[in-house]
Amino acid sequence: MREFTWWYKTYSLFRYDLPRFFKNVWKFRDALWNHYWFDHHGTLKFFEIGLTDISNNIETKGNEIEPSRSKKVQKMRRVVEIIQNYNNFDYLDMAEKELGELHQRSFSKDDFVETGETVENDISGKNEKTYRLIDRLSEEESKHNRKVYNRATEIEDKEWREFFEILKGQNYSYYQMFHDKSEDKEKSFDNWFDGSGIKGWLD
Numbered sequence: 012m013r014e015f016t017w018w019y020k021t022y023s024l025f026r027y028d029l030p031r032f033f034k035n036v037w038k039f040r041d042a043l044w045n046h047y048w049f050d051h052h053g054t055l056k057f058f059e060i061g062l063t064d065i066s067n068n069i070e071t072k073g074n075e076i077e078p079s080r081s082k083k084v085q086k087m088r089r090v091v092e093i094i095q096n097y098n099n100f101d102y103l104d105m106a107e108k109e110l111g112e113l114h115q116r117s118f119s120k121d122d123f124v125e126t127g128e129t130v131e132n133d134i135s136g137k138n139e140k141t142y143r144l145i146d147r148l149s150e151e152e153s154k155h156n157r158k159v160y161n162r163a164t165e166i167e168d169k170e171w172r173e174f175f176e177i178l179k180g181q182n183y184s185y186y187q188m189f190h191d192k193s194e195d196k197e198k199s200f201d202n203w204f205d206g207s208g209i210k211g212w213l214d
Contacts, residue, residue, distance in 0.1 A: 180208020
């Protein structure tokens with residue numbers, strides 16, 4: 012009942028809540044700086060920092076026994092890794108390491124030709140000419156580049172699905188229905204549990 016009294020709430024505000032607030036401002040400073048209402052990358056940055064903090068503290072200070080604790084930490088850090096890959100646009104680099112670098116070339120004004128169409132400039136209100144870029148890569152080079160871009164998209168899609176599967180976690184009803192009840196229940200669960208499921212990432 013003490014926690015619901017006005018004097019304890021006042022004490023808790025200055026003793027715990029305000030210090031935690033200012034620590035969180037510092038901890039999430041990068042996410043706060045990069046958050047925009049029109050973009051989701053900053054929101055994912057909050058998630059990355061928060062999960063990093065949770066996983067580090069559960070690993071070093073957590074009360075949960077092994078091996079479930081280490082499995083949870085591993086899954087949290089995998090989610091952080093996926094967020095970093097996505098926010099840093101690393102998938103093209105991954106595809107290039109796998110298939111070879113993209114064929115690049117420098118551009119000059121001769122590489123742009125008029126389309127014969129015009130578009131209104133939003134600032135000046137005048138109609139301006141439009142141009143298209145001439146692709147001077149060979150068919151083989153263009154084919155390789157398309158293959159690399161497609162592979163980058165495949166890797167990104169695969170990790171994005173993995174991201175949500177980890178957050179969702181395993182189906183506990185499946186364990187209850189199909190796991191061998193004759194085995195030691197604790198050992199049996201530890202073997203089945205993989206650490207996923209954000210609802211269980213607490214201490």
